[in-house]
Amino acid sequence: MTIEELRIRIDELDRKLVELLSERARAAQRIGHLKAATSLPVYEPDREKIIYSNVRAANKGPLPDIELTHIYERIIDVMRALQRNELASERHAQAALHEGRPGHAAGAEDAQRQTSAAGQFTETPETGNEK
Numbered sequence: 001m002t003i004e005e006l007r008i009r010i011d012e013l014d015r016k017l018v019e020l021l022s023e024r025a026r027a028a029q030r031i032g033h034l035k036a037a038t039s040l041p042v043y044e045p046d047r048e049k050i051i052y053s054n055v056r057a058a059n060k061g062p063l064p065d066i067e068l069t070h071i072y073e074r075i076i077d078v079m080r081a082l083q084r085n086e087l088a089s090e091r092h093a094q095a096a097l098h099e100g101r102p103g104h105a106a107g108a109e110d111a112q113r114q115t116s117a118a119g120q121f122t123e124t125p126e127t128g129n130e131k
Helices: 003-038 045-058 065-098 106-111
Strands: 113-115 121-123
Touching: 003 065, 045 065
Parallel strands: none
Antiparallel strands: 113 121
């Protein structure tokens, strides 16, 4: 194969990887919803160890196990962040409903609030700089 043919193949594989990563992300979001409903934590180190073990067991090369594990560490970090963001959005919407406000109405007020280093909410101007 020529370099151009190999690059075309890589482009095809990249599209498939994006499709699979998106499917994985949707599954992670659904798991996040179930974790919220059952009060399970987003971070589950034992489950992550199982994933790494499964990935290494499936590895036939040419990537060394350690490099493949590094790739999966990053994938899991992103999926965990996706779950946290999804759960935060759900909590925000639920809080707004409990306060009798539409889900998005609370956003304008909350955009003005930031968490300080001590964990206290402080009002901030629209620039995001503390008053």
